[in-house]
Amino acid sequence: MKQINKTKHVSDLLLILWAGGAALLSYSLVYALRKPYTAAAFEGLEFFGSDYKVAVTTIQILGYVISKFFGIKIISELKRENRFRFFVASAVLAEVALVGFGMLPMPYNVIAMFVNGLSLGCMWGVIFSFIEGRKVTDILASLLGVSMVFSSGFAKSFGLFAMNDLHIDQFWMPAVIGGCALPVLVFMGYMLKRLPRPTAEDIALRNERVTLDGKGRKALFIKYAPILTLLFIGNFMLLVLRDIKEDFLVNILDMSGQSSWMFARVDTVVTLVILGIFALFIFFRSNIKAIMGLMALVLAGCLTLTYVSFNYATLDLQPVTWLFIISLSLYIAYLTFQTIFFDRFIACFRIKGNVGFFIALIDFIGYIGTVTLLFTKESLDIKTDWFALFNHMACFVGAACTVLFSVAAVLIYKRYMHGRRDRQKQEEANVFMNLQYNTI
Template sequence: MEQITKNKKLSEVLLILWAGGAALLSYSLVYALRKPYTAASFDGLTFFGSDYKVAVTTIQILGYVIAKFFGIKIISELKKENRFRFFVGSAILAEAALIGFGMLDTPYNVIAMFVNGLSLGCMWGVIFSFIEGRKVTDILASLLGVSMVFSSGVAKSFGLFAMNEMHIDQFWMPAVIGGFALPLLVFMGYMLKRLPQPTAEDIALRNERVVLDGKGRKALFMKYAPILSLLFVGNFMLLVLRDIKEDFLVYILDMSNQSSWMFARIDTIVTLIILGLFALFIFFRSNIKALLWLMTLVIAGCLTMTYVSYHYETLDLEPVTWLFIESLSLYIAYLTFQTIFFDRFIACFRIKGNVGFFIAMIDFIGYLGTVTLLSTKEFLDINIEWFALFNHIACVVGAVCTVLFTVAGILIYRKYNKTFRLKEADKTYMNTQYNILSE
């Protein structure tokens, strides 16, 4: 028996290393196909009267938004035998778009970034579908989630390094970095494809994951509409704030006297902290306890973000310290819902569906907000001081999300108690009837 237990633990560790490593590297490499351009400033360039950098960002995100919209259906209904084919096709199309960005003349090459965003919009959901519904999904999803934090900084740092040290043109830099990433990304996809299927124990603890058609998606949302509405609105605000930070950080902070690798160093520390926090949830066998503690963690992050933003001048923080605290607070809140929350939500309420539906929904709503914000800024020709804008938005987002997620947490607890009491009442009634009939 002891030997069986040891073998079981060893197999779980090997699965974590295999699946977690493949998931982390996969999405890190997706960022290498999507985000290096954010390191370029494109000074002096315009897109038919608009700021060129804002235009590139907006149009890429527009493609991403459209992909997220269709991803609500695609990811929810994607069968496991088609995942790898979809994964590889998306990666190849993304790199082809980056080559087009380098080849085409400005400002028309912006269209290539639309194709890039369109091709990568469903990658997160596809990768997550390989690892969801397992006993160790908390750790696997944590590794996948923190890749988003780590890879954002690394992609920018590689972009700056390619331009400053290797003297690669800012328009060709994304294609060069993507060219190195593409074969590695395809290999990581193959590693995910070869993962063993969830075991009977996985299904018992986390519920079996199934495809979700249109009728099922509508019924699921209606059943949990109050909770999901609050979570979707909160995530909409968090994602807009995160995109402003990621895409315009070179405007928010003065990088002239900083190392090209500063982003990577800060994001690496943030990554390790979040990974440590999320990994602790593997010890929560109770799904409802895990959900409530996750909500507590999210609320704490939102409150910290509000406090630091509102009291920035009083605290007199160094820019690097400010960036670290804001990044940690933001990503704790944002990544909770992108990783382990909905996997636990499905397990807690024994929902017949998959995580892809939830993530595609919150991403579509959030990125739609980002496009709206950037388009409004350009249409009204507003001159933005990016640092002040980010601080103000972070303060408001943190405060509003604190309220939204507190109410959502209360509703989750009440919903669970109501469901649990009804089931217990049904069991008691059936036992009573059985005893009466037996007598």
């Protein structure tokens, strides 16, 4: 027995290294195809009267939003045998678009960024579909999730390095970085394709994952509508705040006198802290306890976000310290729902479906908010201090999400306990029927 347990532990560890490493590197490399342009300020450039940087960001996110919309259907229904082909086609199209961004004349080259966003909108859901529904999904999803933090900083730092040290033009810089990342990304996709299927133990603990057609998606949302509505509204605000931070961080913070690698260093520390926290959830065998623990973690992040933003003047924090605290608080809240939460939610309520449906839906809703905010700012020609805007948004989002997620946590627990009582009554009724039958 001891030998069998040892073999299982070794097998689990190898799966974590294989699947987790491939997932982490895959999405990190997706960022290399999507986010390096954010390191460029494009100062003094305009897109038909609008700020060029805002236009590029808005148009890329618009493509991303459209992709997320179709991803609700695509990812929900994507079969295992088609995942890798979809993965490769998306990556190649994204790099072709970046080459177009460098080749086409400004300002018309922003159309290439629309194609880039359109091609990459489903990548998170595809990668997650390879790793969901396993007893070690918590740690695998944590590795995938923190890649978002880790790679965001590195994409900006590599972009700054390419422009400042290698003297690569700001329009060609994204294509150069993406071209280096593409072959490795395809190989990582192949490594994910070769993963073994979930075992019987995985299915028993985390429920079997199945595709969802339109009727199934509608029925699932209606059944959990009050809970999902609160979660989706909260995620809408978190995603908008995260996008503003990622895409305009070089506008929010004064980078003069700072190293090109400052973003990477801060995000690396944030990554390690979040990974350590999320990894602890592998020890929660009870799905409801894991969900409640995750909600407590989210609420702590939201409260910290509000406190630091509201008291920024009195706290008198250094820019790097401020960036670390804000990034850690924001990403803990945001990544909880992008990684562990919905996998546990499906397992807790034995839902017939997959995580991709939930994530594609919350991302679609959130990115609509980002596009709307940026479009409104430009159409009304609002001139603002980016730091002040972000700080006020962070204060409001943290406070609002604290309320929304607190109510959602209560509803989740009440629904679980109600279902547990119903199951107990059914079991008691079955026992009574068996006793009656045996007596007869």
